[in-house]
Amino acid sequence: MNMSAEKFVAAGKASIETGLQAASAASASLFSAVERLSSLNLAAARALFDDSIALSKSVAEAKDPKALASLQLGLITPVLEKNVAYLGSVASIAAQAQGELSKLYETEADQLVKNLNAAVEDFAKNAPAGSEAAVAALKSAIANATAAYEGATKAAKQVSEVAQANVESATAAAVETVSKTTQAAASVLKAA
Numbered sequence: 001m002n003m004s005a006e007k008f009v010a011a012g013k014a015s016i017e018t019g020l021q022a023a024s025a026a027s028a029s030l031f032s033a034v035e036r037l038s039s040l041n042l043a044a045a046r047a048l049f050d051d052s053i054a055l056s057k058s059v060a061e062a063k064d065p066k067a068l069a070s071l072q073l074g075l076i077t078p079v080l081e082k083n084v085a086y087l088g089s090v091a092s093i094a095a096q097a098q099g100e101l102s103k104l105y106e107t108e109a110d111q112l113v114k115n116l117n118a119a120v121e122d123f124a125k126n127a128p129a130g131s132e133a134a135v136a137a138l139k140s141a142i143a144n145a146t147a148a149y150e151g152a153t154k155a156a157k158q159v160s161e162v163a164q165a166n167v168e169s170a171t172a173a174a175v176e177t178v179s180k181t182t183q184a185a186a187s188v189l190k191a192a
Helices: 005-061 065-126 132-191
Strands: none
Touching (some): 005 065, 065 132
């Protein structure tokens, strides 16, 4: 292979610039996710503080143990729903950040494959006679590695989507069960 110094320097410079752009984009995505998570946490802390004040007032106004028990039962489902919503928001932020990073890395992987294919083509042009089998083997290895990467990426996405759907379904069922149980307990308490 006969690569001039200028081509080598240009390729190195392009590689560094591409790497810096990718690192900058990944950092921006992560900082954005941290900002959204911080904002979510501040809002949750504020809501928790406000709810604590309201609960303290309600507890102070409770006239008997039955009213206090009814108050406590009435809080279970709303608190659970708020926690589920909070965790759903955290999961959404994480999934969005993961998706953005995956797109960045997929783009980088695509560019790497293009660069490898271009290098193999350049090598093939300057390769000595009789090296066609080696060039074909190299091209085949790159194609197989690319197919394996794409298959693994697709499988990981499918597993993630199925897991997310299962978590959402289980969470909804748990909230419904707790809600029905607290309603039944509240009914028993009222009847007593």
